[in-house]
Amino acid sequence: MDQTCQVARHLTGLPKIMTNYLLQRLALTLPILLGIVIVTFFIVQLIPGDAVSAMQGQVKMSAQQMEQMRETLGLNDPLHVQLGKYLVRLAQGDLGRSLFGSQPVALLIGANIGATIQLTVAAMIVAIAIGLPLGVVAAVQHGRAWDVAATAVAMIGVSIPSFWLGLMMIQLFAVTLGWLPITGDRGIRGLIMPAVALGVAEAAIITRMTRSTLIEVLGTDYVRTARAKGLIERAVVWKHALRNALLPLLTMIGMQFGTLFGGAVIIENVFSRQGLGTLATQAVINRDFPVVQGCVMIAAILYVLVNLVVDVLYAVVDPRIRYG
Amino acid sequence: MAYRLKPRRAFFLFTALWMSLALLLAACGSAPAQPEAGPPPTTAPAAPPPTTAPAEPAAAAPEASTKSRLVFSGNQEPASIDVVTMSGNVNERQVAGQIFETLVYIDQSQTVYPGLALSWERSEDATVWTFELAQGVQWHDGAPFTAQSVVDYFTYVRDNGTVGTGPGQLKSVIGAVEALDDATVQLTLTAPRPDLLVELADPGMGIGNIANLEALGPDAGFNPVGTGPFKFREWIRGSEIVLERNPDWTWGSSMFQLDGPSLIEELIFRFTPEAQTRLATLEAGEVDFVDMLPFQDVARVRESGQFAVSGFLLPGMPQMNYMHTGLAPTDDLNVRKAIIYATDKQGIIDSVYFGMVEPAYGPLSRVFPEYEPALEEMYSYDPEQAMQLLDEAGWAMGADGVRTKDGQRLEVTIVENKSWNDWVYVLQANLQAVGFDAQVLTTQGPSNTEAIVSGSYQVPAMGDVFATASQMTRDWHSEGFGTFPSGHFLASAELDGMLKAAETELDPDTRKQMYSDIQIYIMDNALMVPIFELYFYAAHSNNLKGFIVDGTGFYKYFASAYFE
Numbered sequence: 090m091d092q093t094c095q096v097a098r099h100l101t102g103l104p105k106i107m108t109n110y111l112l113q114r115l116a117l118t119l120p121i122l123l124g125i126v127i128v129t130f131f132i133v134q135l136i137p138g139d140a141v142s143a144m145q146g147q148v149k150m151s152a153q154q155m156e157q158m159r160e161t162l163g164l165n166d167p168l169h170v171q172l173g174k175y176l177v178r179l180a181q182g183d184l185g186r187s188l189f190g191s192q193p194v195a196l197l198i199g200a201n202i203g204a205t206i207q208l209t210v211a212a213m214i215v216a217i218a219i220g221l222p223l224g225v226v227a228a229v230q231h232g233r234a235w236d237v238a239a240t241a242v243a244m245i246g247v248s249i250p251s252f253w254l255g256l257m258m259i260q261l262f263a264v265t266l267g268w269l270p271i272t273g274d275r276g277i278r279g280l281i282m283p284a285v286a287l288g289v290a291e292a293a294i295i296t297r298m299t300r301s302t303l304i305e306v307l308g309t310d311y312v313r314t315a316r317a318k319g320l321i322e323r324a325v326v327w328k329h330a331l332r333n334a335l336l337p338l339l340t341m342i343g344m345q346f347g348t349l350f351g352g353a354v355i356i357e358n359v360f361s362r363q364g365l366g367t368l369a370t371q372a373v374i375n376r377d378f379p380v381v382q383g384c385v386m387i388a389a390i391l392y393v394l395v396n397l398v399v400d401v402l403y404a405v406v407d408p409r410i411r412y413g
Numbered sequence: 414m415a416y417r418l419k420p421r422r423a424f425f426l427f428t429a430l431w432m433s434l435a436l437l438l439a440a441c442g443s444a445p446a447q448p449e450a451g452p453p454p455t456t457a458p459a460a461p462p463p464t465t466a467p468a469e470p471a472a473a474a475p476e477a478s479t480k481s482r483l484v485f486s487g488n489q490e491p492a493s494i495d496v497v498t499m500s501g502n503v504n505e506r507q508v509a510g511q512i513f514e515t516l517v518y519i520d521q522s523q524t525v526y527p528g529l530a531l532s533w534e535r536s537e538d539a540t541v542w543t544f545e546l547a548q549g550v551q552w553h554d555g556a557p558f559t560a561q562s563v564v565d566y567f568t569y570v571r572d573n574g575t576v577g578t579g580p581g582q583l584k585s586v587i588g589a590v591e592a593l594d595d596a597t598v599q600l601t602l603t604a605p606r607p608d609l610l611v612e613l614a615d616p617g618m619g620i621g622n623i624a625n626l627e628a629l630g631p632d633a634g635f636n637p638v639g640t641g642p643f644k645f646r647e648w649i650r651g652s653e654i655v656l657e658r659n660p661d662w663t664w665g666s667s668m669f670q671l672d673g674p675s676l677i678e679e680l681i682f683r684f685t686p687e688a689q690t691r692l693a694t695l696e697a698g699e700v701d702f703v704d705m706l707p708f709q710d711v712a713r714v715r716e717s718g719q720f721a722v723s724g725f726l727l728p729g730m731p732q733m734n735y736m737h738t739g740l741a742p743t744d745d746l747n748v749r750k751a752i753i754y755a756t757d758k759q760g761i762i763d764s765v766y767f768g769m770v771e772p773a774y775g776p777l778s779r780v781f782p783e784y785e786p787a788l789e790e791m792y793s794y795d796p797e798q799a800m801q802l803l804d805e806a807g808w809a810m811g812a813d814g815v816r817t818k819d820g821q822r823l824e825v826t827i828v829e830n831k832s833w834n835d836w837v838y839v840l841q842a843n844l845q846a847v848g849f850d851a852q853v854l855t856t857q858g859p860s861n862t863e864a865i866v867s868g869s870y871q872v873p874a875m876g877d878v879f880a881t882a883s884q885m886t887r888d889w890h891s892e893g894f895g896t897f898p899s900g901h902f903l904a905s906a907e908l909d910g911m912l913k914a915a916e917t918e919l920d921p922d923t924r925k926q927m928y929s930d931i932q933i934y935i936m937d938n939a940l941m942v943p944i945f946e947l948y949f950y951a952a953h954s955n956n957l958k959g960f961i962v963d964g965t966g967f968y969k970y971f972a973s974a975y976f977e
Contacts, residue, residue: 142863154574189492191631200650256689263697271694272683273484273653361685361694363651374858375492 107401114400118393125389126179126382130172133378139164140188140376162188175382184386185379187372194383197368202387204275205364208287208356209349211280213342215288216295216349223292224299229326231304239296246293251352255286255359272361283360287352291345298341302334309333335406343399347392480976481678483957484700485969486691490651490684493634497569497621499577503967506579506616507704508654508682510968512553513619513639516544516563517610518668519880519964521725525610526668529558529620529640539605539919540588546596547664552622553644560592565623567600579617582884583609605917607924608881615880616968640664642675642972656680662972668961669973676959676975692952695720701957701976702969706950708769720952724769725966727947728780730877730888731773734827734840734942735865735900742823743871747806749939752825752872753792754799755847756942761836766945773943775932776885782921783882783928788943791936799847808848816848824850828873830861836944837874862897873900876947880964882928883916889935901940908934 141158159165163174178185184194220243227239262269262282270279306312307330315325354366365384372380491505496513499505516530530544550558570580571587588601602609612618625638637645642665643656658678665671683700685691688707692714695703706714706722715722736743736752743749758772773779775788800810808816808823816823825844829837837853844851851872856864865873877888877898886893890912893899911934915927935941949967953960960974 142859142866157574186631187492191493192635197650204651252687256687256693259690259693259697263699264693267697271690271697271699272486272685273681273699275649275652357651359687359690361652361683361687361690363649367651371490374860376859 107404111397111401114397118390118397121393122386122389123176126176126386127172129382129385130175131168133381134168140378184383187380188377189375194379197380198365198383198387201363201365201368204362205350205353205357205366206391207280208283208353208362208364209346211284212288212291212349212352213346215284216291216345217342219288219292220295221299224296225303225326225331227296227300228303228307229322231300231307236300240300243293243296243300246289246296249289251286251290252355252359254289255282255356258282258286259360275363279362283356283362286359287349287356290352291349294345295338295342298338299334302337303330306330306334332406336403339399339402339406343396346395350388350391481676482681483677483679483702483971483974483976484681484683485702485704485971486683486685486694486700487704488684488686488688488691493631494637494645494654495577495621495626495634496579496617496619496639497566497573497576497623497626498634499579499617504682504684507968508656509619509637509639510616510641510963510970511643511656511680511972512637512641512645513616513621514641514666515616515619516613518666518970519611519614520668521962521964521966523964524668525614526666528614528666528668529563529664533610535609537919539607539609539917540602542600542602542606542609543593544598544600546598548596550640550664551661552625552640553638553659554625556624558620558640559595560598561595562623563598563620564590564592566620569621569623569626577617579615579619580621582612582615582887583618605919607917607919608883611881611964614964616963642669643677643680652683654682656682665972669970671973675972677971680971695952695954702951702953702960704949704951704969706952708766708950711769711950712767714952719955721955721957722950722952723962724948724950725962726771726778726780727878727949727966728778729879729947729965730776730875730885731778731946732770732834732836732874732876732944733773733776734837734872734874734944736940736942737868737871737873738901738903738938738940739868740871740902741821742808742818743825745806746939747802748808748823750792751799751802751806751847752844752849753939753942754795754802755843755849756840756944757794757843758944759794760843761839762945765835765839769950770945770948773946774936775943776889776935776941777882777928777932778946781882781928783925783932785929785932787929788932788936796843796847803848810848814845814848815850822850823848824852825871827851827853828861828864828870829853829855830874831855831857833876834874840872840942840944865900866895866897868895868900868902872942875900878947878965878967882924885928885931886912886916889931889940903938903940905938 139159140162141155141164163171166174175185182195184198186193187197223239223242227236227243230236230239259271259282263271269282271282273279303326307326312325312330315329316322320329350365353364354370356362357364357366358370365388369381369384371377372384485507487504487507489502489504491502491508494505494509494512496509499509515528517528517533518526520526527547529547529550531547532545534543535541544563546560546563552558552562567587567590570576570584571590576584583606586602586604586606588603589599590601591599593599606612619639619641622633622638625636626633629636635648642659642662644659645654646657647655649655656679658675660674662674663672683694685694688705691703692706692710694700696719711722711724714720736749738744738749743752762768762770762772774791775785777784779786803816803823806818808818811817811822827837827841841851841853854864854870864870865875875898877884888898889901889908890899891904891909894902894904908931911927911931915924915931918924918927951969954976956977958975958977961970962968963970
């Protein structure tokens with residue numbers, strides 16, 4: 090009877106606890122995002138000049154017209170007033186309009202974010218697909234030639250700049266062999282080279298992390314017990330040891346999403362891909378402040394969400410972890 | 414018990430990994446061969462444009478292949494495409510030139526062709542211009558294009574607060590604009606404008622659709638509606654702009670020598686900021702035309718024979734460095750002259766531009782008839798002379814290799830616009846060699862504009878592209894101080910007067926003499942360090958023919974392009 094109640098409580102209570110936890114975490118992201126918005130706002134203000142002076146090389150304006158435009162854009166208001174107005178608009182879901190071309194920032198971000206998420210996720214898949222097996226091989230072959238080779242490959246991978254790797258891949262796979270497209274293909278084929286160029290460095294990091302954590306786990310008592318029970322080595326490594334080694338890896342993978350997002354800026358430029366990176370870079374060059382602020386905020390939201398997903402995955406990987 | 418990989422599986426895994434690495438390293442090995450330095454192709458000096466329309470040339474449509482999709486690759490995606498509010502982005506003009514039409518066209522031979530205006534007349538003092546327009550012209554949305562469309566355009570430019578860099582040049586002189594009948598427009602200017610036709614041929618002066626602009630507001634730049642040979646179809650942000658043939662376009666300029674619509678059905682513009690990637694897209698067969706070929710690759714691509722390479726000398730103000738006359742130490746004429754003598758421009762051309770450009774000597778490109786060749790003898794590379802001038806100016810060499818005077822170090826800041834002014838590092842070394850403490854400030858885009866107009870730096874790098882000598886005014890007249898692209902800050906009533914007088918002079922010989930005096934004045938006062946004449950190189954498929962390059966040498970028209 091007691092056992093039945095416990096099972097029932099477990100089955101119905103866990104989702105509720107998890108839901109509460111998720112709601113709490115989501116609520117906590119609000120002050121984080123507010124902080125990011127305020128910090129971004131002031132960082133942008135630190136850049137010398139303003140948007141109107143930045144537009145001077147683009148359109149012909151007299152001093153009077155420039156002053157009029159400053160007034161229209163509210164740039165003559167004190168900083169705290171500008172920030173207040175921005176926050177009010179933000180609360181209403183209005184990210185503002187681009188100063189160049191006047192498109193709504195939300196529309197610009199909406200048109201670009203999909204491509205960047207696609208590239209980032211693809212790069213992460215590449216990184217995991219290469220890094221995890223290589224790390225496992227290095228760990229189980231600890232101290233042997235395979236370990237040295239895998240570690241060397243990881244070292245090389247982490248040392249190669251992604252833009253250089255991208256250019257080399259273009260020369261080999263697009264120009265010389267003609268296997269893959271460089272620009273203009275928005276399908277899977279067009280994603281292969283950018284994803285590999287972006288993911289290789291992350292693969293190297295995952296290799297090293299997997300290797301070190303797995304070596305540590307393989308030396309623990311329960312692994313020795315599993316072997317003593319007569320389990321085959323493959324089951325010991327992949328089923329018992331690796332699952333426990335995954336926790337720190339998950340944390341790191343979550344954090345690496347931020348790095349990949351940053352790297353996407355460079356790779357999108359090299360491969361001339363649409364994306365948030367290209368949009369943000371152009372906005373910074375143009376001093377298109379509303380777009381810069383919008384991009385930074387969206388990147389921050391994505392980063393917070395990815396880390397939230399990682400936290401939830403902890404419970405999946407390690408049943409001992411409960412939230413509430 | 415250690416877990417071991419099965420030998421065959423392990424061998425396969427690592428062989429695959431190392432092969433990938435080896436392939437990458439092999440790719441490194443196939444780096445571009447060092448190009449042979451050679452002089453760039455020369456362009457014949459421009460002839461002054463005629464003031465009446467030439468006779469219609471015989472139409473001769475070439476035989477086209479079945480390929481009718483042309484992909485063009487430029488370096489920077491425009492923010493929007495609207496001729497009225499156009500920015501300084503060259504690719505915006507490049508795309509707009511296919512969608513919108515100008516009243517007249519000028520090709521590289523500097524011949525003026527009819528465009529939307531079939532003929533024109535001007536008053537003797539070049540203030541009243543009458544244009545006879547083509548009949549049967551339609552906007553891409555089907556609305557008729559009439560004299561009223563032209564009136565609406567010029568009225569909007571005149572009365573609207575903010576207009577783009579194309580019409581912005583004319584804004585201040587537009588007086589009355591009147592439709593004399595459905596096909597005749599009279600434009601009255603508030604000042605003589607002998608070079609009006611050259612200005613009207615700028616792709617940034619395409620006749621904009623004011624009805625569309627008023628209906629859509631800022632969104633008109635994302636839904637351009639023109640009268641040109643190509644219609645806007647789609648813009649995939651960050652990727653490409655797709656234009657399609659305008660089947661109704663039968664009124665095209667005689668410059669294109671076409672009887673009917675364009676031979677190209679689909680014209681795609683892609684923008685690849687990374688120069689090596691841009692070239693790779695051509696080599697991989699993804700695009701047909703690549704603009705702004707990297708200088709280091711010009712010789713290699715040309716010698717490969719796989720692609721046609723064209724070099725276009727851009728008229729205007731050559732690549733140079735302004736010298737700020739209001740800031741120490743460049744407020745001293747001897748210091749400014751010393752900077753010119755210390756600059757090894759041939760060294761810059763050989764080491765940075767692989768011999769693919771030519772030295773400049775003054776503020777006006779040599780393609781103009783007003784160019785003054787006497788400038789070529791004024792200064793030479795002479796570090797000894799530079800040091801002597803600095804000695805005379807009281808700047809004594811210090812133990813650390815930097816000159817000082819009254820406790821002040823000889824410091825200058827060179828402003829670089831990233832990826833456009835690669836020579837500045839050689840210039841920095843040249844100046845350091847004669848005792849300057851020269852620093853480089855790297856800027857980009859708007860931050861470069863700000864750095865120059867702020868007047869806070871002594872030696873900002875600059876260059877300007879324009880099609881008529883009268884546009885020197887924007888670079889050198891004192892009314893331009895504090896606005897782009899002015900940067901010398903010498904408030905000289907003499908220079909201002911010379912510029913304004915030359916701008917409105919109608920007699921070609923007198924005008925030539927006036928511009929000669931202006932160039933000599935600028936170099937006598939050492940207001941700039943001339944570096945090189947700007948060439949842009951483009952590469953395209955060998956079988957791509959028939960495209961036309963405009964009078965500036967930069968913009969290409971693809972209405973008459975075809976694949977052989």
